[in-house]
Amino acid sequence: MSGVRFDERLDALVVTSFPLARQVLHGPGWVSDLAANLRLLAGMGGAEDLPPLMATMLELFTDGPVHDRFRELVAPSFSAKRIEALRPWIAEIATAGVSGLSEVDAPVDLIGLLAYPVPVAVIAGLLDVGQEGAELISETAPRLTAVLESDPAEEQLLDAGHAAIDCAMFLLPLLAERRAEPGDDFVSELLRAGDGLLSLDEVLAIILLLLIAGQETTAGLIGNGVLDLLRHPAELAALRGEPGRAGAVVQEVLRLDPPLRTTGRLAATEQRLGEVVVPAGGKVLIDLAAANRDPARFTDPDHFAPGRADAGHLAFGGGAHFCLGAALARVETEEVLRQVAVRLPELALAEPEPPRRPSTNFHALTRLLIRP
Numbered sequence: 001m002s003g004v005r006f007d008e009r010l011d012a013l014v015v016t017s018f019p020l021a022r023q024v025l026h027g028p029g030w031v032s033d034l035a036a037n038l039r040l041l042a043g044m045g046g047a048e049d050l051p052p053l054m055a056t057m058l059e060l061f062t063d064g065p066v067h068d069r070f071r072e073l074v075a076p077s078f079s080a081k082r083i084e085a086l087r088p089w090i091a092e093i094a095t096a097g098v099s100g101l102s103e104v105d106a107p108v109d110l111i112g113l114l115a116y117p118v119p120v121a122v123i124a125g126l127l128d129v130g131q132e133g134a135e136l137i138s139e140t141a142p143r144l145t146a147v148l149e150s151d152p153a154e155e156q157l158l159d160a161g162h163a164a165i166d167c168a169m170f171l172l173p174l175l176a177e178r179r180a181e182p183g184d185d186f187v188s189e190l191l192r193a194g195d196g197l198l199s200l201d202e203v204l205a206i207i208l209l210l211l212i213a214g215q216e217t218t219a220g221l222i223g224n225g226v227l228d229l230l231r232h233p234a235e236l237a238a239l240r241g242e243p244g245r246a247g248a249v250v251q252e253v254l255r256l257d258p259p260l261r262t263t264g265r266l267a268a269t270e271q272r273l274g275e276v277v278v279p280a281g282g283k284v285l286i287d288l289a290a291a292n293r294d295p296a297r298f299t300d301p302d303h304f305a306p307g308r309a310d311a312g313h314l315a316f317g318g319g320a321h322f323c324l325g326a327a328l329a330r331v332e333t334e335e336v337l338r339q340v341a342v343r344l345p346e347l348a349l350a351e352p353e354p355p356r357r358p359s360t361n362f363h364a365l366t367r368l369l370i371r372p
Contacts (some may be wrong), residue, residue, distance in 0.1 A: 015291065221329060260315070
């Protein structure tokens with residue numbers, strides 16, 4: 001059937017149809033598959049603290065009462081209203097980053113100097129971990145993202161485990177301090193959630209998930225967004241003249257160039273995708289990039305058209321596992337693209353084909369040389 005194919009290497013059905021992808025993401029009978037990587041990591045041994053920490057993260061990713069409780073307690077901290085209230089602060093961070101680029105004459109790497117530093121600064125500020133914490137986030141977050149790869153090597157997962165331990169050693173004393181003397185930061189908010197119903201291990205696991213899903217993917221989205229604008233000068237000029245278009249631009253970047261290519265689910269019970277029967281336990285990999293360009297759903301699907309009448313995308317997943325950090329990623333990227341358009345009027349590519357990260361799942365640039 002069109003829209004579903006079997007991938008022998010991954011031993012999984014791959015869904016490329018937009019309506020079938022929505023069916024899997026939003027329909028009953030499907031459970032999160034990302035936990036498989038964490039199970040592998042926990043079973044690999046290594047440091048003593050690794051299995052308990054990975055087990056906690058596993059529970060947060062797995063459908064069931066623990067996951068439901070986690071979403072209920074944490075979701076208010078990431079609500080669109082709460083994140084919108086942070087927009088002026090995020091805009092200040094984006095403005096500072098872009099202003100730094102405007103002062104350089106030679107070609108500069110926007111990924112290293114802007115796309116990564118902005119989400120690092122935002123997360124470090126939310127956690128209130130200071131410069132030392134920001135440096136730790138910058139160093140460890142890229143290593144933690146191995147758990148989001150479709151087919152990670154064992155050494156990648158083991159390194160992710162060691163990165164998790166490095167974070168834990170830094171964060172655990174801080175969690176204890178914030179529990180004794182809470183502040184206005186995100187860590188204190190988590191510790192207060194549900195009148196203290198989250199344990200220190202659970203709060204630590206949630207912070208690690210924020211680093212995994214928040215820093216790397218947002219950096220990828222920012223890089224992809226700037227490149228899309230540079231390749232579509234009319235849209236860049238339109239954004240420069242009407243900065244309020246940033247929201248529509250980001251939505252179209254998410255459709256055409258989502259930072260994650262795929263997301264996985266397991267069939268909890270026998271399911272049917274069109275004419276294809278998926279047995280209980282069958283693995284399905286949703287090709288987000290392909291579904292977001294489904295010609296049956298989108299007119300001229302490969303055309304970059306912010307504000308298109310048939311707008312929509314699946315970049316943040318859906319259903320019970322819809323990305324909690326979606327609003328934060330959108331606001332960060334909107335503010336960066338807005339400032340890039342307004343403050344860098346002579347912005348131009350300095351190389352025709354910027355290199356992309358070698359990855360089975362991440363759709364991100366390793367470098368984006370620009371002339372500010």
